Amino acid sequence: MSNGISLPWIAIPVAAICLLSLLAAPASAQVNVEIGELSYLDRQYMSQQRSNLEDITRRHFGTGFNGEKAHDLELLQRILDRGLVRSTQTAELQAMGMVLGDLLADELDMHWVVYEDRQGRSRALRYRDTDNYLFPVTMISRRREAGNETSVEDIYQKAYDEIAPVRERLPFQ
Numbered sequence: 001m002s003n004g005i006s007l008p009w010i011a012i013p014v015a016a017i018c019l020l021s022l023l024a025a026p027a028s029a030q031v032n033v034e035i036g037e038l039s040y041l042d043r044q045y046m047s048q049q050r051s052n053l054e055d056i057t058r059r060h061f062g063t064g065f066n067g068e069k070a071h072d073l074e075l076l077q078r079i080l081d082r083g084l085v086r087s088t089q090t091a092e093l094q095a096m097g098m099v100l101g102d103l104l105a106d107e108l109d110m111h112w113v114v115y116e117d118r119q120g121r122s123r124a125l126r127y128r129d130t131d132n133y134l135f136p137v138t139m140i141s142r143r144r145e146a147g148n149e150t151s152v153e154d155i156y157q158k159a160y161d162e163i164a165p166v167r168e169r170l171p172f173q
Contacts (some may be wrong), residue, residue: 012048033115033116034113034115034117035114035115035116035126036110036113036116038113038123042123044114046112049091049094050098052091053065053093054087056079056084060084061078062077063075069156073100073153073156076091076096076100077127077151077153079096080096080149087144093145094137094141095139096140096141096152097136097139098123098136100136100140101123101125101134101136104134104160104163106124106162107160108127108167109167110125110126110127110128110163111125111126112124112126115133115135122135122138123135123137125135127163127167130166132163134159134162136159139155140152140155
């Protein structure tokens with residue numbers, strides 16, 4: 001008899017069974033993820049980043065972010081179009097991601113959390129108490145750093161479309 005399971009029509013080695021069971025395991029069982037609230041330092045850092053970006057918009061456009069989706073997305077795009085934040089300015093690009101995240105959080109009923117896994121610690125948006133997350137801080141920066149010039153509106157819409165299907169339906173919708 002071989003080192004595995006034998007049935008009249010199939011023989012599966014034990015190593016293959018272990019691999020199959022690992023592949024079939026839920027993602028949460030494969031990755032140790034810890035979710036926590038933003039720390040005081042997280043909130044301070046995010047506030048400072050938003051403030052720095054606000055300074056850029058006020059200085060160059062005479063207006064700041066106001067939480068209105070169309071207005072804020074347009075401002076973010078204008079910053080990029082005018083080259084006020086370049087692909088090498090990671091901190092500023094990530095600040096833009098925070099503003100984008102604030103808009104998504106507001107529209108999708110999400111909240112900022114700390115998401116920590118074996119890759120590291122990230123600030124993320126979480127939909128209620130589910131396992132549905134968005135990582136807006138890097139949505140703009142990673143694209144721009146790679147030379148991808150996807151519009152801010154398209155980035156927003158793609159993120160929105162990821163979470164919209166899992167949202168609870170309101171009565172009479």
